[in-house]
Every structure is written in C-alpha cells, then in structure tokens.
Amino acid sequence: MTTASEGAELTRVGPGTPMGGLMREYWMPALKSSEIERDGPPVRFMLLGEKLIAFRDSDGRIGVMDHRCPHRCASLFLGRNEEGGIRCLYHGWKFDTSGQCIDMPSVPPQQDFKHKVKAKAYRSIERAGLVWVYMGARAEAPPLPALQILDAPDAEINVGMIQRDCNYLQAIEGEIDTAHFGYLHGGHADPARLDESEPFYFTVTNRAPEFHVADAPWGTQYAGYRSAGAGRTYWRFANFLFPFWTQAPNGEFDSHAHGRAWVPLDDNHTMYVFIWWKRARAANSLPQPAYKDGTPVGGTGRGNKLLPNTTDWLGRWRMADSEANDWGMDREAQRTNQIYSGIDGIHLQDQAITESMGPIVDHTFEHLGPSDQMITRTRRRLLMAARALRDQGTLPPGVEDGAVYHGARSGYFVSDDQRAWREVYDTRLAAALHPGPAPARAAE
Known part of the structure; x- marks a missing residue:
C-alpha cells in the first residue's frame, strides 16, 4: 500500500520537492512551436508549479x-515583444531570450x-514541433x-496536446493499466461478432489478462498476455519511461x-503531449473498430473536441467535455449497453476516470490487486529514484544517457x-520498423 507520506512525495512537483527535483533533471515538452509567433504576444503557461512566459x-x-x-515583479506577460526582446510595460526594462x-x-x-540584472530564464530547444524546456541547474x-x-524527421511526426485536470501520476497510471481496457473501453463489445483481426478482439474475449512486470533501463x-489459441499468444507490451513518459499498446x-x-x-493539472510517427499503424490511423458485418463498435469516437485556447495560466488545450457536463455521458447509451461507459471516445473515457478521482488520489483509500503490479512497481521506481537524487545525488535513469529510451517500444501482436x-520482446523489436534520424535545432 502507498502511504499518505509516500503519496505526497510522489505527487508534489513544486520547487524544493523530491519529485519536483527529479523532474527538473529532464527536458520537458512544454508548448507547440506553433503557439509562439516571431515578435508576437508572449504565452502564459505553467510548468512544475511555476508561472512562466514564452x-x-x-x-x-x-x-x-x-x-x-x-x-518590481510586474508580469512580463503584459510586455511588448519587440526588436529582439521582451519589454516590461512598467518602466520599459527589456530582456533578451x-x-x-x-x-x-x-x-x-x-x-x-542593466549588465547586473537578469530575469530568471530557462533553456529551450525545438524538436518535433515542440518547445522543450530544461528547468534544472546543470551547467x-x-x-x-x-x-x-x-529519430523521425519533424515532417513525419504528429503532435497533440490535451490538458487533464488531475495530478500527473494518476494520469500515468491510467496509461499503464491495461486491465481496464476490456471494461471501460470495450465492456459493451460482443466478441462473437468480431473478427480475430480486429484489435479489440482479444481484449474483449478475455477481459482478465495475465502479466509480466519488471524494471527496465x-x-x-x-x-500483458492472453492465449490466442493453438500455441499462440496475444501480447500487449507497454512502458513507463522516466520521468513522465508512457508508451501505450494502442x-x-x-x-x-x-x-x-x-x-x-502543477500538482493538480497535467499536460498530455502525444507525439507519434505518421507511418505507424495505430489507433490514430487505423479505421474505428467494427463488427464482422461492418457495424461500428460503439464508444470509440476519435474526435477530442477542444475549447479555444485562452491566455489564462491553465487556458491551453482543454477538452470541451469535463466534469461540468459529466464528460458528455449518455446514460441511455450506458443503460442499453451501446457504450459500456456511456462516454464516447477512448481518450475521453480515460480523462473522465482519472479526473473523477479528484485532483490527487488519496492512496490510503485504495485496495490494489494483482492487475495493479505495473502501478505499484512504477510508484516504487519513481519514489526510490527521487529519494536517491535528493539524498545521494544519484541521477535518475535517462538523464545522462538518453539512449536508454531507444530500447522502449509498445504495441500488440500475436x-x-x-x-x-x-526474448519475445527483443526479437520483435529487432525486426520492427524504425524511423530515420533527424537533427535537433536549439533555441539559443
């Protein structure tokens, strides 16, 4: 069981916290490059509990x-972006990037x-259509x-962002929990009407998968594995990658x-940043699930309707459906089992579940079971890494050797x-299709 004090260590990310210290060791994707115009208005945003502008x-x-x-601490968001710098409206002081x-x-x-005055600034780099920010203290x-x-050229990468109103940890844990798929997303699906080639098939034929779980570099x-008959296994591999990355088997x-x-x-809000290869065969590119007769499997809508961005600190990439309208739940669709959850859209279903837990889960209220092994192991891995950094200065995985991430991939196969x-994973990975290399472009 995760204790209250462990829960606080895991979920608090502001300056001076163990987990905040760990997060600040890494580059973080913060904004889309397209959000920031040359000599255009600055953008308000938050990162690890700090109010920033870009x-x-x-x-x-x-x-x-x-x-x-x-x-005098007036907000530079009100400033004039002109001729190579941002100028404060209050007294005209101007600052470069x-x-x-x-x-x-x-x-x-x-x-x-002026040579003695410097605003608190962080380094940035642009890659894959994103602005990445480094908030750490390393020279x-x-x-x-x-x-x-x-490794893919920017032109072959898609980028999506959606804000979620909950702590980052429960958002991650929704991603690395594969046992929920057969219920939350496919509880209404009739396996007898599905062809075996349909990705939904095995997850709704056997809704209680078995697991192998382990630490990785x-x-x-x-x-997650299920019998696929006649000596075959249906595999679903997935990963948690330090400090907040996941790879889902979708x-x-x-x-x-x-x-x-x-x-x-901050502690109560998370930005989901999704980058994926345009050449991949995945949920984003494959047709929506359908039965043998062509009838769509309900509840798998792909449209994540977003509100217009505003200039509020938390005004970017917000979903139109939220707790305010019960995430668009249709109780009649739920009652008649057209959609098990009554919520149309796999991402929205996940959003509803994790936001419904509240801003930060009270971990002492949980009763975890065998299907939660990935969650308990990931919590322990994060907690031990944050403490080792705080107490011994031991850098967490991937900080100095970013190449450790290259061995991670997720997905399903029979x-x-x-x-x-x-061995099954390593063999399949060696034969998989990989994107080609592309250089990074730094923002000085």
Whole structure:
C-alpha cells in the first residue's frame, strides 16, 4: 500500500520537492512551436508549479522565463515583444531570450546597471514541433530523451496536446493499466461478432489478462498476455519511461513509434503531449473498430473536441467535455449497453476516470490487486529514484544517457514464439520498423 507520506512525495512537483527535483533533471515538452509567433504576444503557461512566459524574438529565438520582471515583479506577460526582446510595460526594462536585461530606459545613463540584472530564464530547444524546456541547474543541459519517435524527421511526426485536470501520476497510471481496457473501453463489445483481426478482439474475449512486470533501463515495462489459441499468444507490451513518459499498446508493435508525456503543470493539472510517427499503424490511423458485418463498435469516437485556447495560466488545450457536463455521458447509451461507459471516445473515457478521482488520489483509500503490479512497481521506481537524487545525488535513469529510451517500444501482436517474454520482446523489436534520424535545432 502507498502511504499518505509516500503519496505526497510522489505527487508534489513544486520547487524544493523530491519529485519536483527529479523532474527538473529532464527536458520537458512544454508548448507547440506553433503557439509562439516571431515578435508576437508572449504565452502564459505553467510548468512544475511555476508561472512562466514564452516568446519568440525577432530572430526566431525562444525565451522562457519567470513571468515576473526582476525590477518590481510586474508580469512580463503584459510586455511588448519587440526588436529582439521582451519589454516590461512598467518602466520599459527589456530582456533578451536568455533573461539578460539589455535596456533600462527609465534609469539615467550614468546610473544604468542593466549588465547586473537578469530575469530568471530557462533553456529551450525545438524538436518535433515542440518547445522543450530544461528547468534544472546543470551547467550543461542533458540530452533529449532518445525516444525512437525522435529519430523521425519533424515532417513525419504528429503532435497533440490535451490538458487533464488531475495530478500527473494518476494520469500515468491510467496509461499503464491495461486491465481496464476490456471494461471501460470495450465492456459493451460482443466478441462473437468480431473478427480475430480486429484489435479489440482479444481484449474483449478475455477481459482478465495475465502479466509480466519488471524494471527496465528506462523505467518499468509490462507484458500483458492472453492465449490466442493453438500455441499462440496475444501480447500487449507497454512502458513507463522516466520521468513522465508512457508508451501505450494502442498500435501494431512493428511500426508503433511514439511517446506520450504527462507533463505536470502543477500538482493538480497535467499536460498530455502525444507525439507519434505518421507511418505507424495505430489507433490514430487505423479505421474505428467494427463488427464482422461492418457495424461500428460503439464508444470509440476519435474526435477530442477542444475549447479555444485562452491566455489564462491553465487556458491551453482543454477538452470541451469535463466534469461540468459529466464528460458528455449518455446514460441511455450506458443503460442499453451501446457504450459500456456511456462516454464516447477512448481518450475521453480515460480523462473522465482519472479526473473523477479528484485532483490527487488519496492512496490510503485504495485496495490494489494483482492487475495493479505495473502501478505499484512504477510508484516504487519513481519514489526510490527521487529519494536517491535528493539524498545521494544519484541521477535518475535517462538523464545522462538518453539512449536508454531507444530500447522502449509498445504495441500488440500475436506470436507463436514460446520463449521467455523478454526474448519475445527483443526479437520483435529487432525486426520492427524504425524511423530515420533527424537533427535537433536549439533555441539559443
């Protein structure tokens, strides 16, 4: 059981917290590059409990800094993005993308001390259509995580973002829990009406999978498995990758290069960042599940309707359906078993469940079972890594050697390979389709 004190260690991410310290060792995807215009208005956003702004200067460089002007703490969000810097409205002090004050027009020239003033700024880099931010204290920033998807050219990568109103940990745990699929997402599906080639088939034929769970160089890994008859096994491999990445088995393993980040905005809000290979055969690209006669399997809608972005601190990439309207639940569809949950859309179903738990789960209220092994192991892995960093200065996995992520992939397949599960995984991974390399472009 996770104790109350362990729960607090795991879920609090602000400055000075053990988990916040761990998160700050890594690059974090924070915004879409398209959100920031050259010489355009700054963008408000939150990351690890800090209120930040981002802007793109006249040369296309990105600045990410604390929103408070270091003069009198007026918000730089109100500032003028002009001629290579952001200018505070209050007294006209101007700062470049590194945070350095470059103009102090309200101070007499003989008393000017701009060379001594610097806003709190963080390093950034652009890759895969995203702005990544490093909030750590290391003189030399670590490498980006070498996820297989980041080997693909930007033109072959799709990016999606959706905010979730809950702590990052329960969002992650929804992703690494495969046992819920046969109920939350497919509880209404009739296996007798499905063809074996339909990805839904095995998850609703046997709704109680067995598991292998283990630590991995990148974090933790599970293999959910079910009999596929005649000496065959249906496998669903998935991963947790430090510090907040997951890889879900929602695509064909042989091409499913992707990464799903659950980036903590603060303790109670998370930004889901999904990057996936356009050439993959996955839920995003495959037809919606259907029965043999062509009738759609209900509840698998793909449209994640979003509200327009606002300039609020938490005003970006919010779903239109939320707790305010019961996540669009249709009780009649639920009652008649058209949709087991009554909620149309797999992502929205997951969103509803994790948000319904409240901003932060009270872990002392839980009764975990055998199907929760991946969750308990991942909590322990995170907790031990955060404590080792705090107490011994031991860097967590992937900080210095981003290449550890390259061995991680998720997905489903049917196999007659009867060897140990890790050998089955390694063999399949070696034969899988991989994206090609592409260089990163830094924002100075």
